[in-house]
Structures are given as C-alpha cells and as structure tokens.
Amino acid sequence: MSIKLQHPLILLLLCLLLAGSASTGTADVSWRLETVASGLDTPWSLAFLPDGSLLVTERPGRLRRVSSSGEISAPIVRLPEVYAAGQGGLFDVVLHPQFAENQLIYLSYAEGSARDNGTAVARARLAGDRLQDLSVIFRVASRKDTPMHYGGRMAFLPDGSLLLTTGDGFDYREQAQDVNSQLGKVLRMNDDGSPAAGNPFPLARYIYSMGLRNPQGLAIGNDGTIWLHEHGPRGGDELNRIVAAANYGWPVATYGIDYSGAMISPHTALPGLIQPRHYWVPSIAPSGLAVYQGDAFPDWQGDLFVGALVDHEVRRLEIENNEVVAEEALFSELGVRIRDVRTGPDGFLYIVTNGSPGEIVRVRPVVQK
Secondary structure: OOOOOOOHHHHHHHHHHHOOEEEEEOOOOEEEEEEEEEEEOOEEEEEEOOOOOEEEEEOOOEEEEEOOOOOEOOOOEOOOOOOOOOOOOEEEEEEOOOHHHHOEEEEEEEEEOOOOEEEEEEEEEEEOOEEEEEEEEEEOOOOEOOOOOOOOOEEEOOOOOEEEEOOOOOOOHHHHHOOOOOOOEEEEEOOOOOEOOOOOOOOOOOEEEEOOOOEEEEEEOOOOOEEEEEOOOEOOEEEEEEOOOOEOOOOOOOOOEOOOOOOOOOOOOOOOOOOOOEEEOOOOOEEEEEEOOOOOOHHHOOOEEEEEOOOOEEEEEEEEOOEEEEEEEEOHHHOOOEEEEEEOOOOOEEEEEOOOOEEEEEEEEOOOO
8 A cells, every 4th residue: 555645644754853953045055954952041152072072051040061963961070160141151162272181171151249249260170960160261351240241251362361242231331441340351461371472552551442242243363363242232233353462443333223213423434443344234243253164064154153143043254355345145045043153163153042952053064966
C-alpha cells in the first residue's frame, strides 16, 4: 500500500526532521541555520574553547558550558556576585590569549547595589565545572545609581592588553566628555587589571578613548583595527573605528534625539570630534559585533556583522579600506532579537538570540552541487 506525501503522519515526520535548521540565502551566498543550543536564560555572549565546546554567559548571573554536541551544563560555580537589575547582569566572557596554557577567562559584569553600581572585570581559572583563583581585577571608579548603560564588552589587542567598554550610566551622559570619569569610555588595561602603558591620558591612566554612550559591540580585525558600535538614543546608533585619544562626540555631537523628542545637541559634528564610520537613523539597537575572518564564506571576508535588536536581524557591513561601502540585512528568518554575533574557529558565524528562552545558532554555508 502506498502512502501519499500529503498524509498527516508523513508531514509531521518531515517537520521533525527539519526542526532546528533552515536554509536560505542571498543572490551571492547561501546558508543553513542550525540550532546549537536552546533553552538559555537571556544569553549575552559566548567564547569558543579549544576542545570545541563553548562558554556562554546568561545575564542573570550564570556561566554555562555548551558541548560540541549541544549539551548545556549546569551553571559553573564560584562566579563573582552580579548585580542583575535593569540592564545590569553578567555580560561578556573572553579567553586569555594564552588560554591553552593558563586556562584564564575574563568576565565583565555589573556589580554593587541600586545606589552604588558599576561595571567590573573578574579573572579566574576555568577548571571543569568551576572557577578557581577568582579575583576582581578592575572596577569602574565612577559609580552610579542607575541600572543602565554599562557597556561591558571586552577584547584583547594583539599586544596582549585588554579593552573594556563602559557606558555613560544613562543619567550621567555629560561624564562621557569628562576625562576624570571612566563612564562613556574605552578603557585599556594589562591582563592583571593594571593600567596599560602607553594610554594617552597621563592623569587618567586607563582611558584609551572617550565620548561614547553605551558601546555593546567590540571586535578586533586581523590587522589590529578596533571596531566598536554604540547605542544612540532615538536614532544615532554609531559604528566607530577606535584610535587612542579620540573623542567620539557623545553627547555634544549626535545624530539622535532624546526619548522625549527633545534635542540633545544641535550639532552632528564639531571640530576635534571623530565622526562615525556609519550610523543608523532610526535606531537598530546594535548588539554584538564580529569581524568575519573565516574561510567558510569567502565573499564575507573582512566584513562586519552587527546584531540588530529592534529589527530582529543581523546587518552585514561590507568593508573596503576601513570604510563601510554597503549594508545588507540578513537572517531575518530567525524572527527574534539578536544579542551577539561571533566568528567561530571553524569559520562559521554564530548568533546568540536575546531573551528567555535564548538560543545559539550556527550559520553554515550551503554547498552548491
């Protein structure tokens, strides 16, 4: 007896086989989306371990390991105490450049209380399902009483120094222009949390650049170029190329307006302030940033990938000579807010979806036959 394809049981089986993956693409590139892990609670960032597993942070204050087969571990124990309120919580996780030898990881997070909080960095040794030798190596000295605008992205430069982004604290935006404040800045430190030599402000030893609102995307190109994006208010999200001593303008020059509709500044540019390499009006709420440096998608080599929380997609920015020459919206078929984007050591793109339940999704090329 033959069974027609339209039979409900056959259709159900086909749906089950296809669950967790879908293939699509553009005129030039085809891809398949694969669910690596699901059921995460507000994931924020991930890091790739040498054995093929992943570390993923959950903003409420948990760190988990995801195996190469997609199994999610119980929370790794002995994390620092996290202030999880508003936009606060556990943020980024990065590996020490010599992780294979020392097993050191770095966590950025919000710490403190409602009346006294700020961004901090902890360093610890990863040992199975726990952290050892945990120490808080840096605390932002400029404290605040708002659970908003922490920044919290980290990246190691080729010289081994660590960059940390900090937000303006929302109600403290003028401090982004104050060299005596660590709010609204890119900070640069040694791997032990001490100020790195060569920072441009002798009396503000951690500050590398300034004039930022809430930078939540940070990525380093193979050539050492530092790319950063930041949330604007209503409009005025920016992509910037970060250089030492540069002032990126917030809040005295901006393409955005206040949430009330009021003008923040009459200026979009002023002498001595660095213009963005790209900006968005209206806002896309950028989140996560990757420089694609893999081999799986040759047409994307050197391009930037930016999560877009508002539009439920990822923006590909085509880069030529450190300038944005084209923009493309991708992966809208996910239909969810995007929190992070990373290039994996396997050359595939990895996407972290926002909220609970959150997922880690892998982007694989479809091989044309």
